[in-house]
Amino acid sequence: MTAASHHAPVKGPSGPPTSGTTAGPHLRRSLTRALPVSPALILLLLFLAGPIGYCAYIAFTDLQLTGQAESSFVGFENFRTAFQDEAFLNAVWLTLVFTVLSSLIGQNTLGLALASLMQRASKPVRTLTGAIVITAWVLPEVVAGFLLYAFFRREGTLNAILDWLQLPSQNWLFTLPILAVSFANVWRGTAFSMLVYSAALNEIPKEITEAAQVDGASGRRRMWHITLPMIRRSIGTNLMLNTLQTLSVFGLIWVMTRGGPGGKSQTLPLFMYEQAFQNSLIGYGTAVALLLLLVGALFSLVYMRLLRTEV
Amino acid sequence: MTPRTRMTRTLASRRSSRRLAADAGLLAVAAAFCLPLAWVLLSSVDSHADLRVKAPDGLTLDNFDAILTDDITFTPLLNSLILCGGATLLTVVCAALAAYPLSRFRSRLNRPFLLTILFATSLPITAIMVPVYALFVQVDLIDTMQGTIFFFAASQLPFAIWLMKNFMDGVPKELEEAAWTDGASSLQSLIRIVLPLMGPGVAVVTVFSFVMMWGNFFVPFMLLLTPDQMPASVSINEFFGNRGMVAYGQLAAFSIVYSTPVILLYVLISRRLGGGFALGGAVKG
Numbered sequence: 001m002t003a004a005s006h007h008a009p010v011k012g013p014s015g016p017p018t019s020g021t022t023a024g025p026h027l028r029r030s031l032t033r034a035l036p037v038s039p040a041l042i043l044l045l046l047f048l049a050g051p052i053g054y055c056a057y058i059a060f061t062d063l064q065l066t067g068q069a070e071s072s073f074v075g076f077e078n079f080r081t082a083f084q085d086e087a088f089l090n091a092v093w094l095t096l097v098f099t100v101l102s103s104l105i106g107q108n109t110l111g112l113a114l115a116s117l118m119q120r121a122s123k124p125v126r127t128l129t130g131a132i133v134i135t136a137w138v139l140p141e142v143v144a145g146f147l148l149y150a151f152f153r154r155e156g157t158l159n160a161i162l163d164w165l166q167l168p169s170q171n172w173l174f175t176l177p178i179l180a181v182s183f184a185n186v187w188r189g190t191a192f193s194m195l196v197y198s199a200a201l202n203e204i205p206k207e208i209t210e211a212a213q214v215d216g217a218s219g220r221r222r223m224w225h226i227t228l229p230m231i232r233r234s235i236g237t238n239l240m241l242n243t244l245q246t247l248s249v250f251g252l253i254w255v256m257t258r259g260g261p262g263g264k265s266q267t268l269p270l271f272m273y274e275q276a277f278q279n280s281l282i283g284y285g286t287a288v289a290l291l292l293l294l295v296g297a298l299f300s301l302v303y304m305r306l307l308r309t310e311v
Numbered sequence: 312m313t314p315r316t317r318m319t320r321t322l323a324s325r326r327s328s329r330r331l332a333a334d335a336g337l338l339a340v341a342a343a344f345c346l347p348l349a350w351v352l353l354s355s356v357d358s359h360a361d362l363r364v365k366a367p368d369g370l371t372l373d374n375f376d377a378i379l380t381d382d383i384t385f386t387p388l389l390n391s392l393i394l395c396g397g398a399t400l401l402t403v404v405c406a407a408l409a410a411y412p413l414s415r416f417r418s419r420l421n422r423p424f425l426l427t428i429l430f431a432t433s434l435p436i437t438a439i440m441v442p443v444y445a446l447f448v449q450v451d452l453i454d455t456m457q458g459t460i461f462f463f464a465a466s467q468l469p470f471a472i473w474l475m476k477n478f479m480d481g482v483p484k485e486l487e488e489a490a491w492t493d494g495a496s497s498l499q500s501l502i503r504i505v506l507p508l509m510g511p512g513v514a515v516v517t518v519f520s521f522v523m524m525w526g527n528f529f530v531p532f533m534l535l536l537t538p539d540q541m542p543a544s545v546s547i548n549e550f551f552g553n554r555g556m557v558a559y560g561q562l563a564a565f566s567i568v569y570s571t572p573v574i575l576l577y578v579l580i581s582r583r584l585g586g587g588f589a590l591g592g593a594v595k596g
Contacts, residue, residue: 033416036497037424040409040468043401047443047465048431055442063445114340120333129341136344138577140526142544143566147347150354150559156362157346187344241433248435251528255548269437276441285441292438300433304426 052293059287064280071283078287088288090263091271095247098182098267103246106186108239111193115201116227118194130194137191145255148184149173152256177257177265184252189245193238200234201227233306240303244296268292351563360560374564383546384568391542391569393456394531395524398463402520403513405464406471411501413472414479415487425476431469440533447534454536463530467520474519478512479505518580522573543569 059078063071082088114133118126136144151157152172159169172180204227212222228235250269253259259266259274266274268288276285346364354360355374357367378384413421443462444453452458486508487500495503506513524530528544535541547569550562 030418033412033497034418034420036408036411036501037413040405040472043405043461043465044431044468047462048439048468051439051443051446052434054446055439058442058445110340114337117333117336120329121337122330122334125334125337125341129337129344132341132344132348134577135348135574138522138574139570140528140544140573142526142528142547143351143570146547146562146566147351150350150362151347153362157350157364160363187347244433244435248437250437251532251544254528272438272441276444282441282445286445289438289441292435296433296435296438297430300430303433304429307429 055286055290055293058283059290061283063283063286074283078284079291081284082287082291087263087266088271091266091268091288094178094265095267097178098185098249099243099246101179102182102185102189103242104239106182107189107193107242107246108235110186110190111238112197112235114190114194115197116223118198119201133194134191136187137189139188141188141251142255144184144188145252148180148187148252149256152180152184173257174261177261181253181256181265184256185246185249188252189242192245193242196234196238197231200231204230236306237303240299240306244299244303247292247296247299351566354560354563355567357560360558360563362559374558374560375568377558378561378565378568383549384543384565386539387541387543387546388569390456390540391525391544394459394463394542395521397456397460398467398524399517399521401460401464402467402471403475403517405468406475406516407501407506407513409472410475410479411497411505413476415484415497425473428469428472432473436466437529440529444533453534454540456535456540459531459534462534463524463527466530467523471516471520474516475512478509478515481512482508515580518576522576525573 058071060073060075061071062074062077114129118130121129139147149156153159154169154171154174158172162169170176208226208230209222212226217225248269249267250273253265253267253270257265259270263271269292272285272288272292274285275281275288279285350362350364353364353367356370356372357365358371358373359368360374412418413425447453447458447462452461482505486504487495490500490504526544531542532545535545538546543565547562547565550565551557
């Protein structure tokens with residue numbers, strides 16, 4: 001967040017008057033000043049930190065949805081089960097495919113391509129494309145899911161176009177569901193990358209690219225040697241945020257395929273949901289959730305690292 | 312023709328041909344992105360809508376007529392409004408209060424607190440929904456609007472605090488110092504001076520939180536059970552579940568009614584902040 005780092009206010013010793021200067025005025029002043037943080041702090045502790053702590057706890061128990069009120073501590077049993085569970089390993093693999101295809105390759109590359117084309121395009125085309133791509137992003141997740149479901153269904157738009165082009169059509173949601181949901185995620189998420197890269201490209205001084213152009217550097221070379229190095233931090237930030245967002249996609253896949261058929265589009269969030277609710281294994285589902293959370297936390301730390309170097 | 316003018320000529324013509332190529336590329340992507348959107352628009356006014364993009368068999372508003380009832384549309388939308396409105400209000404108030412000391416006073420705790428907040432903004436909330444469900448069952452908050460509102464607010468707070476603090480840092484401190492000399496308290500100067508000066512910032516935080524919650528499916532799907540309490544993001548699935556044959560025209564019409572508020576809100580803030588690039592810039596890092 002650039003605005004943050006640049007406009008750090010000058011912080012002086014002065015502040016609003018605080019009542020009471022008798023016992024421990026310094027401590028009391030600090031407390032009074034910190035008071036407004038407390039509602040947010042309470043909410044965060046109760047409803048965010050609490051569940052995370054609870055998550056770390058029940059991941060090591062055999063808590064079930066129905067039946068027994070008691071649950072017992074089982075150590076690393078859930079994790080051991082997970083790594084021997086083919087359905088889990090399948091979900092890990094599909095999550096990787098989904099993330100690489102839709103976030104790293106799809107959203108990121110398409111977003112960058114759109115942003116750099118927008119630098120050169122005429123204004124009406126730029127505005128129109130921006131509006132359409134952003135609309136896809138602003139639509140509620142479930143609506144996006146339905147639109148793409150209709151698009152990929154056997155009797156949907158994609159096959160109609162393929163027929164018209166006399167290309168072989170197929171039932172995409174059945175044969176290649178993970179590809180279909182990846183495309184859906186690209187459709188829905190590209191706007192974010194486009195906005196980030198547009199902002200980054202606008203900050204590159206015109207003189208630099210023009211100088212390279214006069215020196216005869218080709219478009220591809222300018223991209224590779226000038227543009228990409230200059231926006232590398234935005235690329236890092238964007239990749240991190242895209243990946244984190246993609247890791248937690250649930251509604252889109254749920255609406256389009258429910259993770260099926262036969263688990264062929266079941267990423268980790270859907271696997272976690274199925275274990276916890278359809279199979280009633282809350283402990284096991286939570287162990288999977290904890291793994292997902294740890295991966296997310298790791299990415300989050302890398303992201304913070306990137307932000308720090310930017311300051 | 313001097314070499315110089317020739318060079319400017321070729322540069323200019325190269326530029327215009329590059330513009331044409333860029334326009335063509337953008338239009339191709341726009342067309343591809345447009346297809347699913349075209350489906351929802353055309354199907355909503357089509358009396359025989361199916362799953363592909365086609366010209367309607369005759370314009371009709373029957374689909375909208377059929378869904379604009381209490382059961383199908385108004386109750387879920389009202390539920391959405393209560394959930395998202397309540398949670399947004401809570402988020403914005405808590406975020407503004409919390410951002411003020413973080414932005415204005417120096418403390419050893421600021422940095423660790425902000426780093427924790429930043430860390431929390433990028434945690435995958437989806438991952439903690441199963442434990443949240445289990446926890447809510449234990450403390451009897453499951454299937455309650457207030458429980459869902461609290462959780463929504465807490466999940467949105469890290470980002471809201473982070474944004475709010477950054478907007479607040481942009482408001483110069485001199486005006487408040489004058490107010491402090493006149494004996495105004497922190498709370499008074501926050502409400503009377505700082506917040507009015509950062510109106511666009513507050514608007515962004517509000518709209519962003521609201522839009523995120525309005526579209527969220529997983530949280531209410533997990534934490535609410537009674538059909539009467541379901542917001543539109545969950546009730547939309549009814550078109551598939553219980554009503555037998557799917558009425559695609561009605562589904563499309565409902566999608567439009569449900570999506571319109573967030574699109575309007577987005578247009579509102581992007582206009583105010585000069586182009587759609589405000590949020591991208593704000594999250595840019």
